[in-house]
Amino acid sequence: MRERKITLLGPEGTNLTLLVIFLVLNFISWLTLFTLSDGLSLDLNNSLFRQIVFTLLSVILFFAITYISMDQINLYTFPFFGLITILLIFIFTTDPKEGVRRWYDLGVIDFQPSEYIKIALVLFISKCFVENYNKVYIGIFSLFSISLVFFQPDLGTTTLLIVITLSMFLVSDIRIRSIIFLLLLGGIFFFIFLEFGLINQYQLNRVTNFFETVDFAQSQSRLAISSGGITGQFFEVDKINQIFIPVQSTDFIFSAFAYQFGFLGVLLLFGLWIFFFYRVARIILTTNSEFEKFVLAGFSASLIFQIFINISTVIGVIPVTGMPFPLLSLGGSSIIATAVIFGIINRIFIENNVVI
Amino acid sequence: MFFQQKFRLLTTLIGLIFLTLLFNVYNLQTSDREASLVSVNKQTLDTFYIPSPRGEIFDANNNKLVSSSLEPHLFLNLRKINANNRSQYEQYIQYNFVDLGEDLIDEIFESEDLLVRIVNIQDLNFDNRQSLISLEAFEIFDFPVRKYEYNNIASHIVGYLGEPSFEDAKDFPLSINPNIVGKSGLERYYQDDLAGQPTEIIFKDDEIAQIIKGTPGKDIFTSLDIKLQTIATESLLQGIELANEKYETKNKVQKGAIVVLDIRTNEVISLVSLPDYNPNNFVDGISQTDFNKLNISGAFINYPIQGQYPPGSVFKVVAYWLAEQENIFPEGLSSRNQRINCKGSLSFGFDDGSQQVYNDWKEDGHGNVDLGSSIKQSCNVYFWDIALKIWRDYEGTTAESILQQYAKNLGFGTATNIDLPYEANGVVPDRELFENWAISQPERVRPEGWLGGDLMNLIIGQGAITSTPIQVANAYRTLISGNLSYPYINKNRESQSEESIGVTEDFVNFLLKDLNSVTNEGGTAHASFSILGNKVKDVGGKTGTAQNSGDKNNTSWFVGVDSVSNPRYIIATVVEEGGSGSAIAAPVTRRVIQSLREMEITPVKFGEITE
Numbered sequence: 030m031r032e033r034k035i036t037l038l039g040p041e042g043t044n045l046t047l048l049v050i051f052l053v054l055n056f057i058s059w060l061t062l063f064t065l066s067d068g069l070s071l072d073l074n075n076s077l078f079r080q081i082v083f084t085l086l087s088v089i090l091f092f093a094i095t096y097i098s099m100d101q102i103n104l105y106t107f108p109f110f111g112l113i114t115i116l117l118i119f120i121f122t123t124d125p126k127e128g129v130r131r132w133y134d135l136g137v138i139d140f141q142p143s144e145y146i147k148i149a150l151v152l153f154i155s156k157c158f159v160e161n162y163n164k165v166y167i168g169i170f171s172l173f174s175i176s177l178v179f180f181q182p183d184l185g186t187t188t189l190l191i192v193i194t195l196s197m198f199l200v201s202d203i204r205i206r207s208i209i210f211l212l213l214l215g216g217i218f219f220f221i222f223l224e225f226g227l228i229n230q231y232q233l234n235r236v237t238n239f240f241e242t243v244d245f246a247q248s249q250s251r252l253a254i255s256s257g258g259i260t261g262q263f264f265e266v267d268k269i270n271q272i273f274i275p276v277q278s279t280d281f282i283f284s285a286f287a288y289q290f291g292f293l294g295v296l297l298l299f300g301l302w303i304f305f306f307y308r309v310a311r312i313i314l315t316t317n318s319e320f321e322k323f324v325l326a327g328f329s330a331s332l333i334f335q336i337f338i339n340i341s342t343v344i345g346v347i348p349v350t351g352m353p354f355p356l357l358s359l360g361g362s363s364i365i366a367t368a369v370i371f372g373i374i375n376r377i378f379i380e381n382n383v384v385i
Numbered sequence: 386m387f388f389q390q391k392f393r394l395l396t397t398l399i400g401l402i403f404l405t406l407l408f409n410v411y412n413l414q415t416s417d418r419e420a421s422l423v424s425v426n427k428q429t430l431d432t433f434y435i436p437s438p439r440g441e442i443f444d445a446n447n448n449k450l451v452s453s454s455l456e457p458h459l460f461l462n463l464r465k466i467n468a469n470n471r472s473q474y475e476q477y478i479q480y481n482f483v484d485l486g487e488d489l490i491d492e493i494f495e496s497e498d499l500l501v502r503i504v505n506i507q508d509l510n511f512d513n514r515q516s517l518i519s520l521e522a523f524e525i526f527d528f529p530v531r532k533y534e535y536n537n538i539a540s541h542i543v544g545y546l547g548e549p550s551f552e553d554a555k556d557f558p559l560s561i562n563p564n565i566v567g568k569s570g571l572e573r574y575y576q577d578d579l580a581g582q583p584t585e586i587i588f589k590d591d592e593i594a595q596i597i598k599g600t601p602g603k604d605i606f607t608s609l610d611i612k613l614q615t616i617a618t619e620s621l622l623q624g625i626e627l628a629n630e631k632y633e634t635k636n637k638v639q640k641g642a643i644v645v646l647d648i649r650t651n652e653v654i655s656l657v658s659l660p661d662y663n664p665n666n667f668v669d670g671i672s673q674t675d676f677n678k679l680n681i682s683g684a685f686i687n688y689p690i691q692g693q694y695p696p697g698s699v700f701k702v703v704a705y706w707l708a709e710q711e712n713i714f715p716e717g718l719s720s721r722n723q724r725i726n727c728k729g730s731l732s733f734g735f736d737d738g739s740q741q742v743y744n745d746w747k748e749d750g751h752g753n754v755d756l757g758s759s760i761k762q763s764c765n766v767y768f769w770d771i772a773l774k775i776w777r778d779y780e781g782t783t784a785e786s787i788l789q790q791y792a793k794n795l796g797f798g799t800a801t802n803i804d805l806p807y808e809a810n811g812v813v814p815d816r817e818l819f820e821n822w823a824i825s826q827p828e829r830v831r832p833e834g835w836l837g838g839d840l841m842n843l844i845i846g847q848g849a850i851t852s853t854p855i856q857v858a859n860a861y862r863t864l865i866s867g868n869l870s871y872p873y874i875n876k877n878r879e880s881q882s883e884e885s886i887g888v889t890e891d892f893v894n895f896l897l898k899d900l901n902s903v904t905n906e907g908g909t910a911h912a913s914f915s916i917l918g919n920k921v922k923d924v925g926g927k928t929g930t931a932q933n934s935g936d937k938n939n940t941s942w943f944v945g946v947d948s949v950s951n952p953r954y955i956i957a958t959v960v961e962e963g964g965s966g967s968a969i970a971a972p973v974t975r976r977v978i979q980s981l982r983e984m985e986i987t988p989v990k991f992g993e994i995t996e
């Protein structure tokens with residue numbers, strides 16, 4: 030990598046495309062939240078204001094991470110993974126909130142380590158692959174941290190972590206039959222948990238009930254998306270009250286977005302993400318660093334499957350899992366974690382001299 | 386090793402999924418759109434709110450004063466009732482729940498709500514419940530049941546619940562949906578904390594589409610001692626009974642108040658108001674006649690914080706403090722130990738040449754009195770002399786209101802800001818107030834305006850001054866502790882500012898000694914306290930007998946301190962139309978002190994008649 034000047038906006042060569050996509054996606058989130066809230070007020074209880082504050086914080090974080098080179102990230106991977114895993118273990122000592130232990134209460138905000146295990150796991154597996162460790166051990170370590178999330182319980186993040194792990198194994202030099210073995214192993218674990226009653230009945234019900242009744246929230250969100258049409262209702266706020274969608278500003282925000290901005294809006298949203306993934310894929314194919322290839326693939330898998338699971342939930346093709354839409358859903362933890370991912374990707378772009 | 390080939394394959398797969406999802410959305414937004422718009426327009430979504438269990442209320446020893454529990458209730462889904470099945474459901478309810486009158490059943494079916502609560506089915510067994518919900522318009526939901534464990538005791542502190550009125554809805558907009566609000570007491574003051582978030586039942590047309598569980602309210606931990614509260618209530622009742630026995634007055638004595646404050650923290654240990662009510666009677670609604678009866682008796686007034694009475698001689702402590710602090714003593718005296726000769730009356734002339742005679746309550750006079758003994762014997766003449774001194778030295782200057790300023794520094798004239806609703810301010814009259822009244826309420830003041838006689842009235846707690854029992858208790862507490870702050874019941878109430886009033890330790894010791902003399906030999910309250918035997922040497926207080934206009938009997942006051950060597954509690958007792966403070970309020974307070982100091986508790990006995 031050639032030497033770069035340090036500027037106010039990080040090292041010279043911050044990737045503008047990446048930054049613009051990040052900001053536009055955040056802006057889309059503000060617009061959607063604007064139609065859902067009672068306008069903007071300078072109060073942290075106001076959801077739109079809160080989101081704007083978190084966006085600004087995340088932009089700062091994005092630039093801050095740009096200063097950390099990939100070699101340093103590689104170096105700190107194991108301590109980082111270890112730290113998050115320990116935080117995941119100690120979360121079982123906290124008081125449950127509504128039946129789940131997912132957050133550390135830090136006063137103004139809640140710290141949610143399962144957001145960061147998504148990043149830590151990608152870095153961990155990438156490093157292990159590059160160092161050529163035994164794949165079975167890698168699988169067991171990954172499975173251990175995933176099971177910690179599973180017992181919080183957090184079914185959505187668990188699924189996502191499994192998908193991340195599987196896709197990273199898939200693009201490695203592992204043989205297909207090893208993956209099948211891994212899947213079988215996971216299946217056996219699942220049934221052992223089931224047998225010993227370690228799986229929450231509530232979690233099972235969520236999956237099994239789906240086939241009997243169509244979730245009310247999903248049928249309503251289908252109505253909302255459908256009402257949007259091609260051009261959308263465009264900042265319509267009265268009639269949407271006739272459609273009832275719980276947690277509309279978080280997990281179901283895509284339905285509000287599609288209602289207000291229609292299929293054209295959806296195309297724009299998809300377009301931005303596809304362009305982003307296209308740029309990332311090009312680096313994956315051209316970079317010389319194995320570590321960077323795996324990291325980029327893992328992060329892409331993480332973001333893509335969050336989007337897939339979220340949209341599939343909102344249009345009612347899979348059961349409700351409670352997965353936020355990255356950068357669209359209301360929620361500080363999610364934005365901050367996504368900003369970290371964007372920051373690392375930005376660093377990789379810089380190191381590969383991709384600046385526009 | 387990274388496998389480019391497999392990566393390309395995976396990318397293609399992902400692209401395909403992306404396209405499928407996009408196609409799905411496209412279909413929804415184009416071909417399904419018309420049908421969706423129609424069903425959106427047709428669907429009516431309504432929400433019914435079930436209140437969450439309110440926070441529970443505890444006393445200082447973790448006794449539960451007010452509890453909440455969820456019990457299953459039968460509800461009727463009125464959207465499913467139509468002309469065809471109405472009579473069938475009516476008969477079913479009448480037959481199964483015979484306690485419900487016909488009027489009530491009519492009311493259920495005439496309601497405009499989505500769901501109507503019919504009856505608590507906690508005692509029905511499983512089979513019966515199953516057979517109920519086999520009928521499609523019946524639903525079973527948990528509904529919170531509020532129970533006031535001590536019935537009438539502390540009713541004014543905890544308050545009671547009811548449906549929000551128009552005004553309530555303005556103060557507590559969130560109470561509209563669950564349709565329940567605290568009407569008084571802590572239930573009202575901490576309404577938003579106690580109420581929690583109601584459970585939402587969302588109807589799509591006539592079906593229940595979703596239930597969003599609410600969150601229960603926060604518990605409140607109070608500084609009250611329910612055992613003491615019970616004894617204080619008993620004592621006040623005995624005092625009231627005694628007053629009715631002893632006096633032949635036109636009005637029946639029935640109203641009174643007791644306040645017990647912790648001197649160090651200003652926590653409210655006990656707060657009694659009589660007459661009281663049973664908050665449990667309001668839980669399922671109270672009949673209009675019962676409500677009116679309570680209302681006429683004055684049971685809804687919280688006398689310790691809303692009763693505004695002239696304080697009478699208990700107010701002398703203000704002038705006592707002023708005399709010491711400002712060195713203002715009767716003409717010719719320069720210290721607390723010098724005496725005047727009280728002959729039972731005071732005659733004096735003003736600059737305008739008018740001559741007046743004021744008579745002390747004790748016609749023969751108190752003899753030679755100094756500052757301390759005029760508290761002990763409640764001599765009026767001594768304090769009138771102080772008032773005259775102020776008037777003659779300062780009339781017409783800003784300093785003429787120095788007594789009022791001292792009273793305000795102890796909290797008179799403004800609500801104490803205790804955490805209970807509807808607290809009264811009381812009145813500390815001065816020239817300015819009289820001028821305002823001359824315009825707004827001319828019947829209350831003489832055309833001459835503020836005169837020296839008004840100041841003389843004020844210094845012995847008579848005339849236009851009014852104060853609430855808690856103001857008086859807080860004033861004594863402030864003098865003894867040296868800090869003005871607000872009394873509070875909720876232990877977790879946000880921290881308060883303490884304002885030093887700048888009293889010296891010497892002054893507090895003198896004050897306690899003089900308060901102690903009141904309950905000892907020769908003091909106005911000795912008759913009521915002598916039963917304590919030796920221990921009387923460690924208690925103290927001040928009697929007050931405030932005159933009322935018209936044919937109302939005097940207001941009986943006593944402010945007691947549990948111990949002069951180690952003062953912990955201030956007790957203020959008022960019996961409306963209870964006559965002499967030494968005779969009624971003093972023995973009531975004595976009984977409360979017996980409980981506070983864990984002595985043997987003896988019945989309230991009529992004391993000596995003084996003022």
